[in-house]
Amino acid sequence: MxxxxxxYRNPWRKPRVLQVATWGYLAWSILPVVIAxxxxxxxxxxxxxxxxxxxxxxxxxxxxxxxxxxxxxxxxHAAIIQTxxxxxxxxxxxxxxxxxxxxxxxxxxxxVAKTAxxxxxxxxxxxxxxxxVALFYTFTYTLNAAxxxxxxxxxxxxxxxxxxxxxxxxxxxxxxxxxxxxxxAMDLGAPxxxxxxxxxxxxxxxxxxxxxxxxxxxxxDDFVTVRYLSGGSSTETLSVxxxxxxxxxxxxxxxxxxxxxxxxTVVAIAVVYVLYKRFGRGQEGSAADFAAGQL
Amino acid sequence: xxxGTRPGASSRVADTATRASRRRGNKRGGGExxxxxxxxxxxxxxxxxxxxxxxxxxxxxxxxxxxxGTVDATFQSPRPIxxxxxxxxxxxxxxxxxAVGYQRGVYIRTFIYVFIASVLCVLIxxxxxxxxxxxxxxxxxxxxxxxxxxxxxxxxxRMLAWINLLQIEGYVNKILGWIPFVPxxxxxxxxxxxxxxxxxxxxxxxYMILPLYGFLDRIQQSLLEAGRDLGASPARTFMRVTLPLxxxxxLAGIVIVTLPMFGDYYTNNLLSxxxxxxxxxxxxxxxVNNTGQGPLAAVLVLIIMIILLVPMAYYxxxxxxxxxxxx
Numbered sequence: 261m262x263x264x265x266x267x268y269r270n271p272w273r274k275p276r277v278l279q280v281a282t283w284g285y286l287a288w289s290i291l292p293v294v295i296a297x298x299x300x301x302x303x304x305x306x307x308x309x310x311x312x313x314x315x316x317x318x319x320x321x322x323x324x325x326x327x328x329x330x331x332x333x334x335x336x337h338a339a340i341i342q343t344x345x346x347x348x349x350x351x352x353x354x355x356x357x358x359x360x361x362x363x364x365x366x367x368x369x370x371x372v373a374k375t376a377x378x379x380x381x382x383x384x385x386x387x388x389x390x391x392x393v394a395l396f397y398t399f400t401y402t403l404n405a406a407x408x409x410x411x412x413x414x415x416x417x418x419x420x421x422x423x424x425x426x427x428x429x430x431x432x433x434x435x436x437x438x439x440x441x442x443x444x445a446m447d448l449g450a451p452x453x454x455x456x457x458x459x460x461x462x463x464x465x466x467x468x469x470x471x472x473x474x475x476x477x478x479x480x481d482d483f484v485t486v487r488y489l490s491g492g493s494s495t496e497t498l499s500v501x502x503x504x505x506x507x508x509x510x511x512x513x514x515x516x517x518x519x520x521x522x523x524x525t526v527v528a529i530a531v532v533y534v535l536y537k538r539f540g541r542g543q544e545g546s547a548a549d550f551a552a553g554q555l
Numbered sequence: 556x557x558x559g560t561r562p563g564a565s566s567r568v569a570d571t572a573t574r575a576s577r578r579r580g581n582k583r584g585g586g587e588x589x590x591x592x593x594x595x596x597x598x599x600x601x602x603x604x605x606x607x608x609x610x611x612x613x614x615x616x617x618x619x620x621x622x623x624g625t626v627d628a629t630f631q632s633p634r635p636i637x638x639x640x641x642x643x644x645x646x647x648x649x650x651x652x653x654a655v656g657y658q659r660g661v662y663i664r665t666f667i668y669v670f671i672a673s674v675l676c677v678l679i680x681x682x683x684x685x686x687x688x689x690x691x692x693x694x695x696x697x698x699x700x701x702x703x704x705x706x707x708x709x710x711x712x713r714m715l716a717w718i719n720l721l722q723i724e725g726y727v728n729k730i731l732g733w734i735p736f737v738p739x740x741x742x743x744x745x746x747x748x749x750x751x752x753x754x755x756x757x758x759x760x761x762y763m764i765l766p767l768y769g770f771l772d773r774i775q776q777s778l779l780e781a782g783r784d785l786g787a788s789p790a791r792t793f794m795r796v797t798l799p800l801x802x803x804x805x806l807a808g809i810v811i812v813t814l815p816m817f818g819d820y821y822t823n824n825l826l827s828x829x830x831x832x833x834x835x836x837x838x839x840x841x842x843v844n845n846t847g848q849g850p851l852a853a854v855l856v857l858i859i860m861i862i863l864l865v866p867m868a869y870y871x872x873x874x875x876x877x878x879x880x881x882x
Contacts, residue, residue, distance in 0.1 A: 278686040285683050286701050289761065292716035293708050295726065299719055308722040309729075357603045364600025372597070376604040378871065383611045385870050387818025387863070389836060390856055393843055394614035397853065401635055402617050420610040423603055452591055481709030484821070488843065499711050503821065507744075507828055510718050518712035525707055 297522070300515035307510045317512040327509075330516040335493070336501060340520070343497040346411070346486065347479040347528075350418045355471045357419070358426030359464065363456065365427065366434045384424035391421050392488040399489065410491035417485045422478060426471035433467035465539060473532040477525040622646060622853035633849025646850035650858065658838065665834040668748070669816045672755035676763050676812050677805055679756070684767035685797075688774075702768070705761040714754060714825045721750065721826070746829025754822040759815060763808040770804035771797075807873060810866045817862055835859060 299307050303314035305322070316322045319331045330336050365377050383391070395417045399407050407413050441463065445455040461468075483499035490496045496504070498517045506514045620635035623642035627634050636642055654662055687698045705713065720727050721743035732739035743750050774797065782792035820836035839859065842852035 275686065275690050278682060278690065281682045282686040282698075285679055286698075289705050289757070290701065292720055292757075293705075293713060296712060296716035296719055306724065307719050308724040308726070357606065360599045361603035364596050364598070364603075367591075368596035368600055373600065376600055376607075379604070379607050379612060381871050381874060382867070383607055385814055385867050387815050387836075387859070389818040389820065389839060390859060391611065391614070393839065393852060393856055394618045395610065396843065397621055397633070397635075397849065398610075398614040398617045401621070401633060402613075416610055420607065423606065427603075452595055477707070481711065483711055499709065502711055502715065503825070506715055506718060507825060510722065514715060515719070518709065518715050521709055522707065522712060525709075529707070 293522075296515050297519045300512050300519045302512045302515075305511060307512050307515055317516040322511075322513070327505075327511070327513055330513055330520060333513075336498070336513070336517060338494060339496055339498045339501045339517075342411070342495055343480055343499070343521070344524070346414055346418060346497060347476045347524075349415055350422060350479045351472055351476045353415070354419045354422040354475050355426045355468065358423045358471065359430050359468055361423065362427045362430035362434060363460070366431055380424050380427055383420065384428065388421060388482075388484040392417065392485040395420065395485070396488040408491060409489055410495045413489040413491070414486050414495065417489045418479055418482060421482075421485055422475050425474050425478065426468070429471050429474065430464055430467045433464055437463050466536065469532050469536040473529045476528045476532075480521050480524055480528075618853045618856050621850055622857055624850060624853075626847060626850060631847035633853070646854050647857075650851055650854040654858070661833050661838060662835060664748075664832070665817065665836075668752055668755065668832075668834060669813055672752050672759070672816060673809050673813055675752070675756045676760045677809065679760050680763035680767050680808060681801075681805070684764050684771050688768055688771040699768075702761065702764055710758055711821075711825075713758060714822060717754060717757065718744065718825060744826060744828075746827045746831045748832055750826050751823050751832045751834075754826040755816055755819065758819075758822055759812040762811050766811065767801070767804055767808050770801060774800055803873075806869070810870050813866055814863060814870070818859055835862070 299310055300317055301313050301315065302310055303316065304311035314320070317329050320329050321332065322329060327333055327335070330340075361376075361380065365373060365380070368376075395413070396409075399409055399413045399416075407416065437460070441459050442455040445459040446452065450458065480497075481499060483497070483503045486497050487500045487503065490500060498521055502514045502517050616637075617635060620637045621633045623639075623644060623646075624636040625634050625643060625645075626632070683702070687695065687702070691698050719725060722728075723740060723742050725743075727743065728739045728741060731737050731741075778796055778800070779792055782796045783789070787795060818836050818839075819834065820840040823832055823834055823837050824840070835855065835858070839852055839855040842848040842855055
């Protein structure tokens, strides 16, 4: 058999079309981001063409630009601090809250439990703009005596949106663990709380560490909730600054800011990975848990 | 996932038996099953449940109260009405009248964009997931790493990357300039529908690839071999075995990408920012940012929720089924 017809009929031919499509997709999905990072080191003022290497948009004094560079501009510097502050606080609150929620939901039966589970899933699937806008109006008109727009409102809103992530990651893990280990611990005389703390919790470490990384990275990237709930430009994060300015003035300083966010995310994941290697030995599936949380 | 078999599915009977014995079991927890205090598991779930009640459910009620409320005459700020018996429906009427009137185009456009973008997502995601799961071979790990890579990059940065590329002096126009007779001074960011659709596809397709891959990877090779042994061509095996098996995974993938697409306003604002490509999300975002339009924004939130009711219900049902099967 030869010719295109023979090629088509050959059941053992290599799937060349699929292969080209897949590599094409991968190039399409990754190259633009690589180019965006390269442009953050541009020596010119354009974010469209690379004109030469320079660190001016990161730590220099770009000529003729009021915004300045990422690390030197007071405005962007404050945004970096706010980004990190929100990410760490939200991560530290949302993950423990979510892990306990996951354990509770996994075991607690009945109508109330079902409603709680439904609410959690609803908060997970609702588009972020809906939670953002709803909380914006709640903090402006209903709870305005208690919470003003600003850092506190942002933290509260982000937790409301993020708490379902650890729940979903941890529950996936709980399903694969089963109840036998705790029951064995309790048969050996451990009180329920000790069985949870000393047996179940260590088995959940991979999922918990993955949740920390996931929530941190997600808060760094968030600009919907954070933008609606920021009281003014002083509580805007890097992503909100980029969102607000990049269309009007697409200069490489925003590429630097976005690259810095990516860098922060990667560092956070690396730190979590190291901690996990240190404390979560003998456990498998951290990467799988991370992937599960993204779905 | 509810697809495929779970080892836990068969132990349901045994599980019920343990639970029954647990109910009978004494307080100290003997050899058969373990006894927990009644408040034990609820105490784990209570803090987060209360949190969601106050900061997720209550805000949704505030939205309803604003949607059926009025506007302060002097400050133009919305005045929520919390008692259902005082509700007025003037803003609901206005928004629905606009929706069938001069804003009809926005709603139709939203559905068309989301439809085209999700069809493209399915085509791309299925091709990639199918290739990696069937023919990934030794390179599967590498492929998976590359497929997960976009998750580490923020949505904003991925849109920023396209702003860079699609500017008039950008690399897309440069490449087009090499091809004769193709216009290469196009301002792609000036309100082109295809730019917005491209942005939506680029932004959300990774969310579809991974679940599809997870499903296709679990299809048993023996089923495909059976198809081939019975004389079906590769194409026919695909059409009659693989595709019907993956119908639910495709549906789940579509739900995963359409839910955020309907609430999306940023892709549009970043890649077009023109009224010609406005979507429902943009109407909402604009209404929130304009004073005096609070109730309109609240009604739009409700409208988006109604549009999303079917995909959300599907998602909730399939996840709860999956949990039921696995416990």
